[in-house]
Amino acid sequence: MLNTVIIGASGYTGAELSKMVSRHPQLILSGLYVSANSLDAGKPLSDLHGQLKGIVDLPLLPLTDIKTTAAAADIVLLATAHEVSHDIATTFLDAGCQVFDLSGAFRVKADDFYQQYYGFEHQHSEWLDNAAYGLAEWNDDAIRQAQLIAVPGCYPTASQLALKPLVVADLLDRQQWPVINAVSGVSGAGRKATMTNSFCEVSLHAYGLFTHRHQPEISHHLNCDVIFTPHLGNFKRGILATITAKLASGVTADDVTAVLESAYLKTSDQHAVRLLGNKTAQLDDVVGSCFCDIGWQVQGEHIILTAAIDNLLKGAASQAMQCINIRNGFSQLTALV
Amino acid sequence: MLNTVIIGASGYTGAELSKMVSRHPQLILSGLYVSANSLDAGKPLSDLHGQLKGIVDLPLLPLTDIKTTAAAADIVLLATAHEVSHDIATTFLDAGCQVFDLSGAFRVKADDFYQQYYGFEHQHSEWLDNAAYGLAEWNDDAIRQAQLIAVPGCYPTASQLALKPLVVADLLDRQQWPVINAVSGVSGAGRKATMTNSFCEVSLHAYGLFTHRHQPEISHHLNCDVIFTPHLGNFKRGILATITAKLASGVTADDVTAVLESAYLKTSDQHAVRLLGNKTAQLDDVVGSCFCDIGWQVQGEHIILTAAIDNLLKGAASQAMQCINIRNGFSQLTALV
Amino acid sequence: MLNTVIIGASGYTGAELSKMVSRHPQLILSGLYVSANSLDAGKPLSDLHGQLKGIVDLPLLPLTDIKTTAAAADIVLLATAHEVSHDIATTFLDAGCQVFDLSGAFRVKADDFYQQYYGFEHQHSEWLDNAAYGLAEWNDDAIRQAQLIAVPGCYPTASQLALKPLVVADLLDRQQWPVINAVSGVSGAGRKATMTNSFCEVSLHAYGLFTHRHQPEISHHLNCDVIFTPHLGNFKRGILATITAKLASGVTADDVTAVLESAYLKTSDQHAVRLLGNKTAQLDDVVGSCFCDIGWQVQGEHIILTAAIDNLLKGAASQAMQCINIRNGFSQLTALV
């Protein structure tokens, strides 16, 4: 049994993680932490998330002494802000913990990336170099050996799971950048009071045109330029990505199907991708589940792929849990289905 | 032409008022004001409410000198917080303006009411005594003669329009308090960033059990005890009230129909109530409109009434406009249909 | 291991049942059936309910030979229309199956009830007499011994779980009927194409005033007259009931709390009710879960209770599973949390 702590447990992702850890047969949920000065410290997690009442009633503890917390933990889940993860991860790592970071702090090994897209200078380049990128279906070997796993976020997960088989097999025309349009539920913005998240202000729209930090993350890990346009939708959870791309000369629909099936038609235990063939992904089919649904159609030189995930699960918490399972030799979807 | 200013113009009600005043043939929208230190001062109203672009692009002005503002205004609409209305109304009144207050500051003439339910001591009892309660369908004589009109809010409007004909005609069993359950859209809480209004936190529920300030307002103006339970719904606009009451001995369904039709079956110009007979009120039929829909059914000694309004219109802005129209001798639904 | 078949598996409740049976350690999902002439026969269940892909891909079978189906089944779940359950239950019962009927066909043992509220004459009074009413928290002794369990539906479950402790302890003033207002998600109407369920036509409103068949079911099993007003809400799943009642003379808030805690403060394994004290139930806290949340407040002679459930789970499928667990000596929330 592995002692597991969640740092930043008060948010939506933290709540999902706490549920999963609770029902995992090989993990013990040994501590829920919030920042030392949080007003939520001392409250049961179920006070903030009523659906957890009777399921996870553990109190939120103030993270006052990281070393002591680290000493008692085997596995640490960081559901914290990017800067916070950047600052505290190494203490847990130095104590020997496995660290699964759900922030962006260790995802991209590229000069100036953090300065440009996150507004801070990265101080831990050695850990950045050694972090495994936790796209579970693609990096299981690296995940199995790493001490630090940088779990990708919601938009990059949906986008990469759909595009990566095509890019790896070199089926796309590299002259024309794939266009990724994605719509996310409001929970993607986190649990906080802002005008943007205010119920009456939420109205379907695009944002972050050409400038969203997930665009370089997707391009970096795909090794392929893309145009990525995120949208805010009028729903709580889920992401739907619609991806339009031009195929390389001579590539057929059958070629596309072959590489997608080769990537994802394994036994269900080994991954969380469901292939829909020429059907399109439906948001509600994945909300509340750990799966990424992918559909596709080809006409002439063009392909359209649709991919849907629950942004808080496959886009955050359940993907972190897949990584824990891979890292520790458990069946990959343990505690997830 | 009457110069009309809106104080507190940046909120949802302010936006609706500005549209109505703009299209009113006898009114000039001569100023939109926010508090002197508001960060919104200087912005066009349509920057905050995109749907007004090209319709009301006037800038929001800081209310720095009330007397000067008052001197140039014939009509003042206060879409301000209760305390603010309480504090500034008299300056406008002293300058001779007609004041239509959409806050609760002048609605209830009862000792201790403001201390108990609004948390401040009322300083202007003479104006409180002279204010007309702006329930347009019932108080037109008083409205026509008053300088200060206290426009009732959303829950009290729906509740009273349904119950008042029955109470006035003494059709209810006074031993058993009518039970009013009402569900309001989130816009009723105003335009601001709070956890309660946060998109992901909104979840249908009851609040303010036994303690909501609209309960004594309803009871006071109906002259009838009631049990009022407000609910927050997962929608932006509208209120649906379902009212269950016991009829006085011997009262029949026909008696009920007779008093409701007597109250509201006038020519459409004279009021904004639509009677549905034994159909039930539907929220979406009134959202975006100035109407209150009322349906009812009787079985044995019991009656159930349903009443629906748009909380920002008949529950605020359009009712204020009805009051302006009544006060100034215009056709009652001018600028509203 | 018990062979379990679901009749009427294509609907929303059938889909939920199939998921639960699949993950139940002591049950085998041995057959999913639809009516013999259904166009869905032959399709995998996951074709109709995409979220089940990879989880329940069994085909829907036409129910052509009930006796053969019965012979191979230990447990039968009827998620069928009332008339269908009425007609086919006995064949399964005669074959010795345990039958859990989610329709209304065996819920109320009262003369003329089926003629008046369901429009058919009941032909199986002996089974009606012997059926246990599957309100899991209250009838476990009867459920444990019955061969036929009539699982209560959504509105009656929420209403009775809140009111029954008070009625049993005789805390209510019987002269004044409790007023139950409840709002249900659209899934309560089943999976079918109707104008009423059409996305653009759904608009919060009350329906079935004084005439809904759940009113007599609630009154019968509570042994207490009630006024029940159902509403259709603009959401897919969940029910929120708000109940207003008058207390018997001398009853205090502490008395109320005592009887509710006595009824439901057991170890969590024994039931699916969560007490919220003076907080109010929130719809989203129970959607997707097997729990009924109950809150309450007392003022003077009046009490307001709020109760929330997922209409498809505690209001249908998970309550049926609780009954299966009780009947077969499994831990009560097996496969549910």
Added chain:
Amino acid sequence: MLNTVIIGASGYTGAELSKMVSRHPQLILSGLYVSANSLDAGKPLSDLHGQLKGIVDLPLLPLTDIKTTAAAADIVLLATAHEVSHDIATTFLDAGCQVFDLSGAFRVKADDFYQQYYGFEHQHSEWLDNAAYGLAEWNDDAIRQAQLIAVPGCYPTASQLALKPLVVADLLDRQQWPVINAVSGVSGAGRKATMTNSFCEVSLHAYGLFTHRHQPEISHHLNCDVIFTPHLGNFKRGILATITAKLASGVTADDVTAVLESAYLKTSDQHAVRLLGNKTAQLDDVVGSCFCDIGWQVQGEHIILTAAIDNLLKGAASQAMQCINIRNGFSQLTALV
């Protein structure tokens, strides 16, 4: 005063048209028609659309004798199915009526188009040749002179209003097809009971990949190949289109702004497009209004435009009214703002 009749008045577009005609100072709403065998014949329109109660209570008449109806009408609005418009338009045209057809029956003058995309052979090629395409901001000269105006639908209106200035000015790289992703509210599918429109089945998803009939309509009228992917959204009204394109070599952001402003920065009376500059269009800003909001941003060789309309208004009814106003010399937004 012009006698105006609406054929197919019972649907969502018909309801909007009836409201507009009612409040138009130069039009008389002289008849609302449904098909001869419609079950709705005889009912007041407000029975089907409760929000019209007290506003349009005219009865729906069965269209039994088209010639007689035509003889009494100056203006005919066809809110009918494509085939029906195709079949009945000529009778109204022969009688000398102005016909504004909101269906697709006369929009595209291209061989085989109707056979391929609408499934019928077009029988009225002379009228097809003479019909004006009612994209109000672009075809006012043609509209002014035509007897038959084919009003474009929802997706083509949003898409063309955004792209047409760029195509006309030849600012796009023609080698790379613009990618149009659009999300529509459910009302776009019309007022009918289908599983697809059923409240619980609606789930954000793409449909009609590569095959939607609006793709060739957009390409034809833009004279530019496009990839168009429609989506169904979880809301009642509105369309948001996000368009990604590659600019021709050397084209700058200033060039783009110049052509958009040249197209649409006129006095507000002349059109219904609002330019947002580098802001993005927000769905709720246009729902309930006649406007199309357009925003855009350029980075390097790429441009992203966002366009939002109310699918029932600028995408149907209000655009038809703009056409009526243009055709008859009225101010273009009469009855619309």
